[in-house]
Amino acid sequence: MKKFLFYFFILLLFLIFTTAADDQTLPGDIVVFGGGFDGCAAARSAAAAAPDRKVLLVIPEPVRQLGGIGTVGGQNFTDIRLWQGQVVTQGSFGRWFAKAGQFYNTDRMAQIIAADLSQFPNLKIVYSYDLEDLVVEEQQIKELKLRSTYRNLKGEVVWGPGLQRVPGQVFIDASVDGRLTRLTGNEVSTGRGDWPAALLPEEETLSVARQQAATLMFQVKGVKTPPKAARIADWEFVRDAKGSWGLAGGKQAFLSDPKVIAFNEQYGPLGFALKPVNAAANGKDSDIWWVNGLLVFDVDARAHRRDQGSRRYPSDLLPGQRTVDQAWLQAREFLQNPQFLQALRQLKVQDPATGQWYGFEQVELAKDAQGLPVVGEVMYIRESVHSPLAGKTGPGTENSRYAVTTREAQMAGPSSAGADADNYPRRIGLGYYMMDINAFIPEDLKASGAYDWPVTKHLRPDWQREGGQPKNPVYLPFEALLPSETTNLLVPGYAAGISSFAWAELRVLPNLAVLGDAAGVAAVRSLKEKKAPGQLDQKDISWVQEKLKAFGARLEK
Known part of the structure; x- marks a missing residue:
């Protein structure tokens, strides 16, 4: 009975809160969808770069904290890999990291991010509203239709009664599931569907491919x-x-x-x-x-x-x-x-x-007041979908259809002369970690014939033959932020234009924050020049690069 009354009280408070905000229209010049490190970085950089513009940050999960997987999700072991003794993922992440440390209290990190964002009066945050529908005209998003969410007595995340209409000019998808990118009608590949066909189970070459565990x-x-x-x-x-x-x-x-x-x-x-x-x-x-x-x-x-x-x-x-x-x-x-x-x-x-x-x-x-294990409020999702540059994707397209290819991630050079050299002029940051696959099916744990870890070398023997782990950071090009169709959308989240195996390196939170910073600044440039993001030329990209450097980003190896 006590357990029931506790959850009933929580639900009552939620309904009171959300009902007060029913059927509102919340316009934003720049609308960021997703409250993880990437979304928070995008909102922060956009608000800083354009104090005269309204920035709206939408948190789809039923929580009232910023940081997503890195805070409410419990992933407080920061995945960094030093290069020449330095952390190369700077900008927003660098500021948060300097204050929180590598192994941090999750509430403290959420507070650090909130304090960083709170200094901008043009930035508004909407908590616990997910995308239910949207209005798209001529490949442009005109409006998001959001509905409140909460976790019910069973523990499921369900729709609430609150409704919000969000018109905007430039939208940023920093979601974990690529929700805004997918529902806008852009082409995406799911999971490892772009791997060489010979390395995929037959069912995944004929249908949808699996995502990492x-x-x-x-x-x-x-x-x-x-x-x-x-x-x-x-x-x-x-x-x-x-x-x-x-x-x-x-x-x-x-x-x-x-x-x-x-x-x-x-x-x-x-x-x-x-x-x-x-x-x-x-x-x-x-x-x-x-x-x-x-x-x-x-x-x-x-x-x-x-x-x-x-x-x-x-x-x-x-x-x-x-x-x-x-x-x-x-x-x-x-x-x-x-x-x-x-x-x-x-x-x-x-x-x-x-x-x-x-x-x-x-x-x-550790147990909560109801005697249940204390767990992350959100799942630690490692992979969902990926945006190709254009056209259909499928097995064998990992090095031809994406702004960041598998080869570029693995064979990036120590300067501007590696496999990622073509990305240098339009670079918007550096990405660096290990190409780390956490298995797709349980059998992957015994891919060598016996239990072994990590599994990357067994699932991708071609990668092993090419030299294994990346030795250098990869230049992240602006094109990694562009979906295939929607002209006023930028994608620094899980649906970014990165092949599945390159994603095994770039999926960690510091790299996502780098993409988020770039998306926020690029959105501002798009508005200032009255150009769709995909129309930004080299002069515009140079402006974005200078602004990012002014905000503490690192763009050089």
Whole structure:
């Protein structure tokens, strides 16, 4: 009864709040859809570059915090990779990173982003409104039709009663599912559908391709760390500049521990697996850690329960694929399986010098007031759709149809002379990480014949032959922000013009923030010059580049 009254009270407050805002019209010169690092960076840069223009930031998830996967999603282990000893993803991300650290308290990061955006009076934020419909005329978006969302008693994200009409001039899609790009009618490829046909399962060459496995971040307490930062066997324990702990490890247990193997053998076919973890304390001196370790397979990021029966719902789901709502609910329930905690506790390492054990041997799941595991409010989605430059895509098009190709990402040069050299004149930032695939199906975890990690080299032997991980950052061209059809839309989110395998590198939040900064400034230039974004010439791009550099972005290697 207490549980029912709690949720009823929350629902009542939500209805009171949203009803007060029913049927409003909220015009914006620049409308940003998506509240992750990319969306927040886009809104911030647009507002800073054009203080005389109205910027509207729409948060589609049923939360009242900024930052998306990087805050309410629990992914507080910042995926950075130093190049020549430096972080190359600067601009908005660089400012937030400097204040929060690499392993941060998620509420603190949300506050940092909110404070950064709050300095601009021309920037308005609308929380918990998703795209229900839109008006498009002659390949231009005229208006978004938004409806409120909330999480119901079952835990599903559903439509609420609040309605908002949002006319605008330039729109920015920073969503995780490419929702605005897709529903506007632009051509997109789903998942790894552009891979070489010989490397795809036959069903994915004939129908829609799979997307990378998702994850539901969860909290634990009781992680044991050594007295100071250390590398012990396959484990790395690190403290950031703020004094907060992060760790990565568990590969050896994943490969050979009988309990972990038995767990994955039993539950992999059901769509869940435990992988080597990365985890971070929820800020300095916190005993609460966010853990990235549970793979959730067969999640189609395009599919939401609230869209069923409408044109918004994808008609080409593969058999057995789940909606995002189903995945979130099932993963949260799965965490309560005693066998999961038993397997998780095998992720530990003994220091040969002291005999002490570190890691997850004694962890417990953190629970909320209702006794449920504390998890991210949103799924950690790794992939959804990708925008081609023009025309149809399909197997074998990863190096011909995208603004950032697989070859450019892998073979980028140390200066302007690598495979990405043609991107240099119209570059709007640098992207850098590892080409990191977290598997598409459970069988990928044994692609070599036995459990192995990471799986990238086994799924893409051609990549391995070409040299493996990128050695240099890739120049990100302005064209990566352009969809195939809609003329007043910019896309720094998951639907950006990046091939699926290049996305394996560029999907991490710092790179997305770089794209977001560029989209915000490009939207301003588009308005100032009264040109569609796709019509911006080299003079316009040079203006965008100078403005980005003034905002702290890094455009040179």
